[in-house]
Amino acid sequence: MLEVEQKFAISDKNNLIQQLKHIGASRVNSLKQQDHYFAHPTRNFAETDEAIRIRCNGSNNRITYKGPKLSTISKVRQEIELEFESGQRAFEQLAEMLEILGFQPLKAVKKVRTPFSYSHGQHTFEITIDEVEELGTFAEIELMAEESELTNAEEAIIELARSLGLSNPIRNSYLGMLLENKP
Numbered sequence: 176m177l178e179v180e181q182k183f184a185i186s187d188k189n190n191l192i193q194q195l196k197h198i199g200a201s202r203v204n205s206l207k208q209q210d211h212y213f214a215h216p217t218r219n220f221a222e223t224d225e226a227i228r229i230r231c232n233g234s235n236n237r238i239t240y241k242g243p244k245l246s247t248i249s250k251v252r253q254e255i256e257l258e259f260e261s262g263q264r265a266f267e268q269l270a271e272m273l274e275i276l277g278f279q280p281l282k283a284v285k286k287v288r289t290p291f292s293y294s295h296g297q298h299t300f301e302i303t304i305d306e307v308e309e310l311g312t313f314a315e316i317e318l319m320a321e322e323s324e325l326t327n328a329e330e331a332i333i334e335l336a337r338s339l340g341l342s343n344p345i346r347n348s349y350l351g352m353l354l355e356n357k358p
Contacts, residue, residue, distance in 0.1 A: 177245065178254040179328040180317040181344040182334055184308035188304055188312050192289075196341050200302060206233045210284040211270060213349050217276030224252075226350065227278065229269050233263045238269065249329050250346055284308075284349045298331050307349050307355065314341060 185191055194201070209231040219317055224240035229236065235258065258266060274280065284307065291302040301317045316335055320328035330356035336344070347355075 176319045176334075177322060178241075178255075179249055179320050180315050180318060180326065181249045181332050181341075182313055182315045182346075183272060183336065183341040183344055185304070185312050185314050185341070186193070186251060188306075191304060191314055191339065191355075194291070195291050195302060198293065198295075198338070200291040203290045203292065205287055206288040208232050208286050208288050210349075212281040213273050213278040214281045216279070226348070227354065228350075229266060229273070231263070231266045234238050236261055236266050236269070238326060244346070246325065246329065249344065250334045250348075251325060251329070267303075282350055282353055284353060286349070293335075295335070296331070298333070299330070300335060302335075303357075305349075310352055313345070313349075314339075316341075341357075 180283050192202075210228045212226060212228045213231075214220060215225075215227070218225070226241040227239070230239075237256050237258050239254060239256040245251045252274075257270060270280070286305045286307040288306075289304040291304075293300045293302055298318055301315075303317075304317045305313045305315065307313060316332045318328045318332060336342070345352075
């Protein structure tokens with residue numbers, strides 16, 4: 176499966192929340208997320224357009240590999256995500272293990288995420304509003320799709336974004352934006 180998404184900077188979070196309620200999107204409780212990204216010991220992920228991160232999602236922890244982007248229209252990439260033991264101690268131990276294996280801590284992305292789910296036609300969209308420390312507020316619209324359904328998924332995301340008044344998608348990740356802003 177491929178992750179297909181578009182990200183947009185937003186200036187009025189409450190307006191977007193009202194629009195999502197109006198179309199019947201279901202809101203899930205907001206949660207704090209901490210994403211810690213790591214540099215590979217022998218590959219330059221900035222050049223290969225890959226990422227490895229561990230995420231603390233409330234008390235749940237996940238490790239994620241994101242492959243290179245596969246489309247110029249939206250952010251499309253392979254994503255492999257595994258849940259591991261919950262709690263801060265397990266999170267810290269996995270970070271330590273990655274460092275022992277030669278991965279170097281790169282940057283932490285901290286955000287408050289407010290997720291919504293919206294079903295329309297054959298698609299169930301994950302829509303999130305992210306308040307990212309040091310960057311601002313963003314909306315992401317995401318679908319998971321097989322490679323054969325990629326064009327259809329991208330078109331569905333573009334259509335939903337337009338209907339919500341979202342324009343000028345951002346292809347850069349939060350990590351990329353934070354690294355660009357680094358003094």
